[in-house]
Amino acid sequence: MTDDIAYWFSYLTNGKHLTWYASFQFTIFAALMGGALAVVFGLLGATLKNSRFLPLRLIGTFYSSIVRGVPDVLFFLFFPLAFEQGVEWLVASQICTPEAIAAQTAAWPPCKEANWFLGTTEYLLLASVSLGLVYGAFATNVIHGALRSVPNGQLEAARAFGMSPGQVLWRIQIRQMWVYALPGLSNVWMLIVKATSLLSLLQIADIVLWADRLGAPNFLPAVGLVHEDWRWRYYLVLFVFYILVTWLSERAFEAIMRRAGKGILSEARV
Amino acid sequence: MQAFLNDLALMSQAVLFNIYFAAASIPIGFVLAVFLALGKASPNPIINRLTRGYIYAFRGSPLFIQFFMFYSLALSLNIAVWKPLGISGFVLHPLFMGPLVLVLNTAAYTGEIFYGALRAVPRGEVEAARAYGMSRSQQFRRVIWPNLIRLAWPAYTNEVVFLFHATAIVYFALPVVGAQADLMITAKTLFERDYNAFLHFSVAALYFLAVSLVVFFLFGLVYQRLMRHLPAPPRMRYRPKWMR
């Protein structure tokens, strides 16, 4: 009996599994970073949408509706690739000599010197930025709506105090907006958490990739523990992991909403 | 320009796979969702817990993981279950597994939408129906359902668009049979040939956008028909993926 337990315990503590556990850091980082950036892009988008200058308003509206009209996977793959190519193009325009361009046989980059190596760190950052951009479009709508929900009397009072439009926006509207935006932002956060499962598409050795590798049938003792196809068990673990994260996030947002709701007119609390 | 037209032509085949995945899963998901919503509102503790748990689990986990999990689960049951029944090749085919997982997923999201609408059905109308002596099934058919579907329709439209977008990951998770390729696989393959990310992904995005707009238009027509009793039917706005 104890031998059995020791066997299973050793099974879960071998190096491959430890790497799997460690790879949760990528998922968590991408979620947190993506979430923070989504709020930043959301604030930016909402400010653009509220702008009195028509072109800016159009940019804001365009951003929030186009990005949401396209699958998140598509943007998630496209953005890092496009960004990499953009940087390489910029570098190429500065350093590529005509001879180097002529010597280049591959379709991209224009010359060898302009090549940009992307490792896990770079991809992870780019993945977070694209998560932020995609879900920032959702946050734009949430924040845009929330900015309008701030009671007009508050804004009028602020103006009566002689605050400039910028001061009204920053000191009154944005400070009070959060309580109205939180339910929507919690929704956006859940979407981001679920979208972190796509990291392996950008060659990041994340939890999904390791679940596949660990669960794949193995016949050779040299490679690791010999077992048949166990993939669904590993995916079940991830399934439960994501449900737990959702549950925890819900509790956390409830607590934040309770705190943020203090001192605000009661109809704000839903 | 020529390259753009080439891509348009190449992907006109590929988009059919995405449309198939969505079209195959939407009707079944719709029916399942009605039962889930009723289950979640049911006073029976067992049915209530089960449906609540189901909706929570499928809304709380990524579709990507659900695809992997259900494919490998179906695979591990192959020798014991599908083979003896003689439906092995059918069950494990991506054209079956894809819609299956999409149905399970969309039923949970749609069930939640319907549940919310069910709770918003005016109490007075239900009470009036009961006062008329309508049976439970009559109450549902004549009073609750018409109210429910009108309340839920805009959110349901968004869910359908989201489901269509979700078909983009089917072939990232399932094995590919023969030369079948959907929009994403086609775009990725074309990109890996000439590295023109801007062209290929934009064309795929255009297709997604176009189909989304068609869905919005068609569902908008249905909505106007549903709301024809109102003097000025409310118009539906293009708000994809709003609050899933």
Next chain:
Amino acid sequence: MKKIMLAAVAALALGGSAMAQESIRIATEGAYAPWNFLDDSGKPAGFEIDLGNAICEKAGLTCEWLINDWDSIIPNLLAGNYDLIMAGMSITDERLETIDFTQNYFPPDPSKFVATAGTEIDFAALSGKRVGVQGGTIQAAYAEENFASGNTVVTFATADQAMADLAAGNLDTILADGAYLEPVVAASGGAIAFVGEDVLIGNGVGGGLRKEDTELKAKLDETLTALKADGTVDELIAKWFEGRGPYFAE
């Protein structure tokens, strides 16, 4: 400001390529034992990892190993994410159109069919069968060409996934490298067996690199010749592939 920013980016890129003179990045799939796999500590291991490290030691290079999915391993080489592919990749004319190869470090080796024990497959009149291959391999191209009509060719992201479907009865047969299948068949305890006739495709396994990296290719070829001459390659083949070799002994 813009100029300075650009200069900084350029310096970064230049620094990167200047460093690349001494160090190279090698990509492998990490799911193709015993060629390359992830060992119990989660690090790449296998024949190609040993060989790659031997090459780097001999040539005085610093090597860094990366794991990349098979289906995007050539595109990401061309996109410059790494300098060399060592992933059991056969040298073929089709691949030579886009990338270059070092000389082979594993000789041309027949591809083989496997099936679950007791399955009889009539390859002369193959029809209605489900043939599993790994996508983007020479076997996938072969299966597409020879079995596509009348049979179903199912493409998988990794060879291990194909094995899982075969073991679960979702495939009738798999076509893959003999050197990959042999240890699997030996270790399966009779559950999986070779069927049909072997087919000879490919010109041996070599390291894939970009066409313009001629200096690197020359250096690697020179090192490989030396390692073949002193028996290192044969030694490693004997270590990882039971009963194979020696192939390169004079």
